[in-house]
Ligand SMILES: CCCCCCCCC/C=C/C(=O)SCCNC(=O)CCNC(=O)[C@H](O)C(C)(C)COP(=O)(O)OP(=O)(O)OC[C@H]1O[C@@H](n2cnc3c(N)ncnc32)[C@H](O)[C@@H]1OP(=O)(O)O
């Protein structure tokens with residue numbers, strides 16, 4: 172299938188990494204980059220969804236590796252594998268991330284650490300590995316795009332993640348300055364509310380039902396709308412973007428309604444907690 176937006180072959184010769192490429196926004200981005208001729212290496216913790224993404228792409232366009240972005244040795248091995256296979260890395264999308272929804276007073280130290288580790292440390296480990304193993308020593312530079320979250324004033328029920336995304340945005344800004352001498356350009360995409368399977372199935376039912384009403388445009392984002400922005404940034408159109416936080420959210424960042432939001436929290440303002448996932 173061809174891109175609905177960009178010309179064929181736009182990213183020919185480019186090599187991209189997409190973390191969390193087995194589902195949702197990561198899958199949509201990996202497929203769009205592959206359609207445009209890039210060779211795309213995707214990773215995640217589970218092989219099965221990654222293989223499914225690969226099967227949806229043009230033959231040979233996507234390669235798959237299991238890698239937990241929180242684990243330094245796995246990240247190093249993954250990046251080395253990509254370099255061995257493809258010889259270069261032009262673009263990194265740090266998309267793997269997430270959180271669970273919970274009132275802040277119920278976040279345990281372990282739970283807080285888990286979310287910070289995934290979003291901040293995972294993003295940092297992958298960024299550092301790609302920069303030091305290829306973008307800096309090759310003299311070619313490259314582009315790194317991080318995924319964060321809108322609204323920027325944070326989401327009740329996501330204190331850990333709100334803190335983590337702010338950290339990632341400031342990391343983006345400082346590296347865009349410090350690594351400009353290597354021609355490494357960094358951006359962050361602050362995603363609003365997108366209709367991915369995780370959002371639609373994992374979050375409390377009243378949140379799923381009510382969330383589109385918090386968006387001035389009145390609907391959730393579609394994964395392809397995110398993917399098009401990623402492809403644009405990876406293309407020559409994105410060459411002069413660095414240090415920018417690109418918010419894609421149907422105007423969600425600019426709106427604040429009454430608190431607590433009707434239907435999305437109880438009368439005291441307590442956000443709902445999602446159900447514990449069953450333990451194996
Ligand atoms: C107004 C509003 C509008 C709200 C409008 C809503 C808009 C939503 C906007 C954002 C949307 C998205 O990002 S959608 C995309 C979301 N995608 C994801 O989150 C995918 C990645 N997430 C994950 O893998 C998990 O959620 C995450 C916990 C981060 C990492 O998983 P792990 O397997 O590594 O960790 P686990 O072993 O499960 O958990 C480790 C510890 O974390 C804590 N923990 C984990 N899950 C928990 C849970 N459900 N409830 C309590 N605590 C939990 C416990 O302390 C756990 O320790 P023990 O107690 O010892 O077990």
Ligand SMILES: NC(=O)C1=CN([C@@H]2O[C@H](COP(=O)(O)OP(=O)(O)OC[C@H]3O[C@@H](n4cnc5c(N)ncnc54)[C@H](OP(=O)(O)O)[C@@H]3O)[C@@H](O)[C@H]2O)C=CC1
Nearest residue numbers: 191194195196215216217239240267268269364365367369
């Ligand atoms: N959907 C939305 O509305 C919004 C999403 N975002 C962010 O966008 C990104 C994608 O979200 P979305 O597609 O909705 O959610 P998904 O849950 O579908 O995507 C998360 C992906 O990351 C992978 N992943 C999770 N933990 C790790 C890890 N430790 N190492 C490697 N891979 C990991 C998961 O695969 P596996 O479990 O196999 O490891 C999964 O493929 C996330 O960072 C999310 O927080 C931000 C704002 C809003």
